[in-house]
Amino acid sequence: MHSHKKIIIIGGGIGGAATALALHRIGLEAVVYERTATLREVGAGIALWANATHVLKKLDVLEDALKEGDRVTNYQFFSQRGKELMNLRVDGFEVPAIAIHRADLQALLWRKLPLEQTVLGESFERFERHKDKVITYLTSNLTDEGDALIGADGLRSRVRVQLFGDAKPIYRGMTAYRGLTNYIPDSYKPGYICEFLGAGNGFGFVTIGKGRMYWYAAVKALEGQPDASIGRKQELQEMFRDWAIPIPELIATTDEVNILKTDLYDRPTLRSWSLANVTLLGDAAHPMLPTMGQGACMAIEDAVVVTNCLLEQSDSAEAFRQYESLRLLRTKKIVEQSLQIGKVARIENRVFIAVRNTLMKLLAQQFEKDYQILHAYRV
Numbered sequence: 503m504h505s506h507k508k509i510i511i512i513g514g515g516i517g518g519a520a521t522a523l524a525l526h527r528i529g530l531e532a533v534v535y536e537r538t539a540t541l542r543e544v545g546a547g548i549a550l551w552a553n554a555t556h557v558l559k560k561l562d563v564l565e566d567a568l569k570e571g572d573r574v575t576n577y578q579f580f581s582q583r584g585k586e587l588m589n590l591r592v593d594g595f596e597v598p599a600i601a602i603h604r605a606d607l608q609a610l611l612w613r614k615l616p617l618e619q620t621v622l623g624e625s626f627e628r629f630e631r632h633k634d635k636v637i638t639y640l641t642s643n644l645t646d647e648g649d650a651l652i653g654a655d656g657l658r659s660r661v662r663v664q665l666f667g668d669a670k671p672i673y674r675g676m677t678a679y680r681g682l683t684n685y686i687p688d689s690y691k692p693g694y695i696c697e698f699l700g701a702g703n704g705f706g707f708v709t710i711g712k713g714r715m716y717w718y719a720a721v722k723a724l725e726g727q728p729d730a731s732i733g734r735k736q737e738l739q740e741m742f743r744d745w746a747i748p749i750p751e752l753i754a755t756t757d758e759v760n761i762l763k764t765d766l767y768d769r770p771t772l773r774s775w776s777l778a779n780v781t782l783l784g785d786a787a788h789p790m791l792p793t794m795g796q797g798a799c800m801a802i803e804d805a806v807v808v809t810n811c812l813l814e815q816s817d818s819a820e821a822f823r824q825y826e827s828l829r830l831l832r833t834k835k836i837v838e839q840s841l842q843i844g845k846v847a848r849i850e851n852r853v854f855i856a857v858r859n860t861l862m863k864l865l866a867q868q869f870e871k872d873y874q875i876l877h878a879y880r881v
């Protein structure tokens with residue numbers, strides 16, 4: 503049985519918030535420090551597959567998430583001109599896959615946490631170990647002492663820097679645009695994520711509840727490439743001008759301010775991401791390209807696994823060793839698969855595109871099976 507008294511979590515994103523909630527539910531004190539002063543996830547949607555929604559169910563969040571977001575039943579792929587390549591069923595589990603606004607999901611998780619265990623507007627600076635305690639130093643001269651520290655502070659984690667050094671994440675040559683619009687095309691089938699694959703670029707969309715459509719585009723670009731002088735929206739309109747309906751319409755009905763642009767990175771997987779009573783979780787530990795839509799799902803899985811280990815092991819360092827050994831292989835595999843899919847998405851040669859599209863049609867059953875295995879995983 504555990505004897506950890508207090509766990510400090512850095513970062514109140516989806517991973518940090520899910521971990522705090524999981525710990526809170528088993529009666530462990532968890533304090534989350536989030537650097538932003540007001541909670542605001544980026545204005546975009548997110549897909550969570552059954553491997554993550556079963557955790558949301560355990561955390562008693564799924565029912566509310568289904569009220570806010572939409573169920574997802576199918577993942578359908580098309581060529582740039584709108585020819586169907588594959589239509590994969592992603593339902594059929596005891597819990598549904600969902601698509602939801604990120605801010606709605608984050609709010610649902612935070613709402614269930616006791617106020618005194620969540621501190622906004624405090625940025626982590628460093629930690630020190632004193633015997634078996636961890637002292638955490640935050641901005642505004644605040645310090646806090648805990649029995650263990652979890653860095654859930656994302657891709658550019660400062661906790662990770664202190665543990666393993668300042669290696670930069672790897673830019674993978676693609677940038678993502680994400681948009682929100684109230685325009686739902688008549689042809690849209692509820693429950694479908696529709697993804698169109700072009701030459702070095704792609705475009706997808708899905709509804710995320712309350713009459714909102716979330717779309718995303720991935721394009722080849724240089725790191726930090728500035729917007730064109732015509733502006734982000736017009737640039738996208740030109741890029742996707744001759745793509746299948748309803749892609750041009752989705753971009754046209756989106757306000758420029760509702761279009762986000764994010765360069766895409768990952769990192770080589772670590773052999774270990776804990777040191778004694780300090781560990782990492784979510785993107786801080788294993789950032790991946792979003793090509794499989796699994797980054798947040800992995801952070802949510804991590805949350806329950808680390809909680810179970812802290813429950814089972816009286817020693818935090820032992821608990822983190824166990825957590826890591828349970829998570830390393832699964833997350834490594836998904837980081838690597840996401841990178842491989844990213845490479846296929848970047849193909850520009852017409853012949854290779856024809857081969858890719860043909861293979862997708864031929865191997866649809868195998869793809870569906872692979873996705874089912876991935877989504878059937880239960881922590």
Ligand SMILES: Cc1cc2nc3c(=O)[nH]c(=O)nc-3n(C[C@H](O)[C@H](O)[C@H](O)COP(=O)(O)OP(=O)(O)OC[C@H]3O[C@@H](n4cnc5c(N)ncnc54)[C@H](O)[C@@H]3O)c2cc1C
Nearest residue numbers: 513515516517537549626655656784785792795797798799
């Ligand atoms: C274009 C795109 C689409 C995606 N789509 C999906 C999808 O459909 N499904 C899916 O599962 N995943 C998706 N992902 C991946 C997903 O967004 C991430 O994997 C997920 O957000 C990771 O959660 P996290 O809590 O680990 O990190 P983050 O979400 O990055 O949260 C980290 C938190 O830590 C805070 N923080 C950072 N530094 C400090 C500090 N020094 N002190 C205090 N707080 C700090 C930040 O403010 C932030 O709130 C997508 C990613 C991208 C880029």
